Amino acid sequence: MRPLRAEIRLHHLRENYQTLKHLHGGKLLAVVKADAYGHGAVRCAHALADLADGFAVACLEEAVELRKNGIENPILLLEGVFENEEYEAVDQYRLWPVVASQWQLEGLLQHDWQQPVKVWLKMDSGMHRAGFFPHNYAAAFTALQQSGKVAGVVKMSHFACADDADRGMTEMQLETFDLAVEGLAGEESLANSAAMLAYPQARRDWGRAGIALYGADPFLENDPRIKPVMRLVTSVFAERVLQPHEPVGYGAAFYTKRSTRVGLIACGYADGYPRLAETGTPVAINGHRSRVIGRISMDMMTVELNGSHEGLSAEVELWGDDVNVNEVAQSAGTIAYEVLCNVKRAKFVYIE
Numbered sequence: 001m002r003p004l005r006a007e008i009r010l011h012h013l014r015e016n017y018q019t020l021k022h023l024h025g026g027k028l029l030a031v032v033k034a035d036a037y038g039h040g041a042v043r044c045a046h047a048l049a050d051l052a053d054g055f056a057v058a059c060l061e062e063a064v065e066l067r068k069n070g071i072e073n074p075i076l077l078l079e080g081v082f083e084n085e086e087y088e089a090v091d092q093y094r095l096w097p098v099v100a101s102q103w104q105l106e107g108l109l110q111h112d113w114q115q116p117v118k119v120w121l122k123m124d125s126g127m128h129r130a131g132f133f134p135h136n137y138a139a140a141f142t143a144l145q146q147s148g149k150v151a152g153v154v155k156m157s158h159f160a161c162a163d164d165a166d167r168g169m170t171e172m173q174l175e176t177f178d179l180a181v182e183g184l185a186g187e188e189s190l191a192n193s194a195a196m197l198a199y200p201q202a203r204r205d206w207g208r209a210g211i212a213l214y215g216a217d218p219f220l221e222n223d224p225r226i227k228p229v230m231r232l233v234t235s236v237f238a239e240r241v242l243q244p245h246e247p248v249g250y251g252a253a254f255y256t257k258r259s260t261r262v263g264l265i266a267c268g269y270a271d272g273y274p275r276l277a278e279t280g281t282p283v284a285i286n287g288h289r290s291r292v293i294g295r296i297s298m299d300m301m302t303v304e305l306n307g308s309h310e311g312l313s314a315e316v317e318l319w320g321d322d323v324n325v326n327e328v329a330q331s332a333g334t335i336a337y338e339v340l341c342n343v344k345r346a347k348f349v350y351i352e
Contacts, residue, residue, distance in 0.1 A: 002266045003235040006346040007320070008039050010047040012227040016213050017051055019225050024196045024207035029076055029189075031210040032066070033058040038272075038340040039214060039230055042069045043350050049073060054096075056208055060086050067093045076120060079130075080104050087111040098122050098156070100130040105140055109147050116151035119144055120189065123180060125173040127160040134180035141184050154187045154206060162194035162202075163218040170199055194218040197225075216336040220326045230340060231320030235313055236285070238264040239305060248302055249294030254279050260293075261305035265316050268299040272342035273318060274332035281331040284322035285310040 021028040030052045031037075036044040045055055045066050054074035057063050059082070063075045080098040081087060084107030090097050091114050099105050100122040108119065121141055124131035132140050144150050157177050161169040177190065188204035193212035195202040197219070211218050215228035241261050248254045248262060263285070269275035273296055281292040286309050294302045305311060319325040325336045332339070 001347070002345070003237070004267050004271055004346045005233055006039075006343055006348050007231040007233065007351055008043065008348060009227070009229055009231065009351050010043070011352065012215060012229045013039075013044060013047055013213065014051060016215055016226050016229070017048055017209065020193075020196055020207065020209045020212060021051075021053075023225070024191060024203045024209075026203070026205045026207065027053040028207045028209055029054045029056045030213055031056040031078075031208055033062060033078065033210075034341050037211065037214050037337065038343045040348060040350070041066065042071075045069075045071045045073075047352075053206075060089055060095075063095050064089065064093060074118075081107065084110070091115075091117070096120060099140070099144070100132070102132075102140075105143065109143065109149065111149075113149050116149060118151045118154070120154040120156050123155065123157040123177060125157040125176040125180070126169060127158055127173070129158075129160075131157060134176055137180045138184060141181075152186060154189055155181050155184060156189040156206075159190070159192060159195055159202070162192055162199065163220075165198060170195065170202070174199075174201060197223065211337055214340065216325050216340065220330065222324050222326075228320055228325065230325075230343070232267075232318040232343065232346065233320065234265050234267045234316050234318065236263040236265055236303075236305070236311060236316060237313075239311055240264075247294075250297060251295055254294040261310075262293065263303045263305045263310065263314070263316075265301055265303055266299070267318060268297045268301055270298045271345045272339070273301065274328065274334060274339060274342075276334070277328060277332040282323045282327055284317040284320075286314045287317075287322060289322060 030048050032041045032055050035041045056076040056078050058079050076096045096118045098120045122131035123137050144153050159170050161167040189206035190204050191202040191207045193210050212226050215226045217223040242256050244258050246256045267273050275296045279293050283303050290304050293304050319328050329336045329339045
């Protein structure tokens with residue numbers, strides 16, 4: 001068995017949820033789309049079921065998986081339906097749909113609901129990806145309210161640059177949203193992880209905790225308020241000593257500058273580790289920071305061994321407590337979201 005494993009600390013997940021809910025106030029959805037950002041949606045949802053005010057997923061399949069595995073909390077479909085026939089399943093599984101376009105609105109109003117449905121009506125406040133334009137929003141809201149088919153409408157929008165405070169776009173989107181919903185009664189939801197951490201004015205009735213729930217700081221720092229949930233670890237299974245000016249790995253992309261002990265570890269881009277991670281990307285070997293050297297292979301990678309404590313069978317943390325996942329993502333020119341979502345072929349070990 002390859003020694004690569006993803007340790008999922010469910011106690012950290014629960015602590016992060018409680019921290020974020022206390023920070024945001026009101027109610028908080030735990031976003032478990034994309035298999036809980038690579039952490040395992042069913043296990044994470046069960047770990048949060050007694051705490052969470054609800055869950056959010058991307059699509060119907062993800063919601064049905066949770067329902068079939070015993071999750072009874074409210075579940076929001078962040079992308080709504082992809083065709084109007086899906087409203088049958090939304091009704092059957094007691095889901096909350098996002099409505100972000102005219103055809104979704106018309107399909108919902110045409111459906112013969114078994115019971116009134118709670119709808120989240122999305123506004124395009126400036127991101128220009130999905131949602132009703134501000135000047136069309138009140139009409140859509142009124143159509144839902146007057147239909148007799150809804151149990152309430154949550155007014156929502158999504159921020160484009162909440163993790164970049166210098167852009168000023170979040171403030172612009174907040175102003176746009178507030179002007180467009182003036183006079184429209186009911187609950188509101190604006191804050192994603194970054195807004196929850198940095199914009200108190202975005203904290204409304206419902207928050208939506210995503211990447212921060214899993215302990216990755218959307219501001220690429222190491223916010224002490226949140227704890228990393230995933231710890232990806234493997235071990236050294238071969239080592240060699242190379243003399244100065246010797247190449248390591250594919251493309252001879254790295255040459256030693258001195259006599260160097262090289263460790264071979266079981267993890268590569270087929271396991272989800274980013275292939276573009278550069279020489280110098282940090283790892284922690286038996287708790288001591290070292291670095292990746294050479295190119296990442298499909299199944300293996302090479303690291304520099306330093307002290308006597310580093311050698312055969314030594315544990316190598318690729319990210320977790322000693323190595324921030326954002327460091328790995330930045331080295332590869334990507335973001336923590338993608339790195340976490342891509343993990344596969346690892347043995348998942350859930351720690352309560």
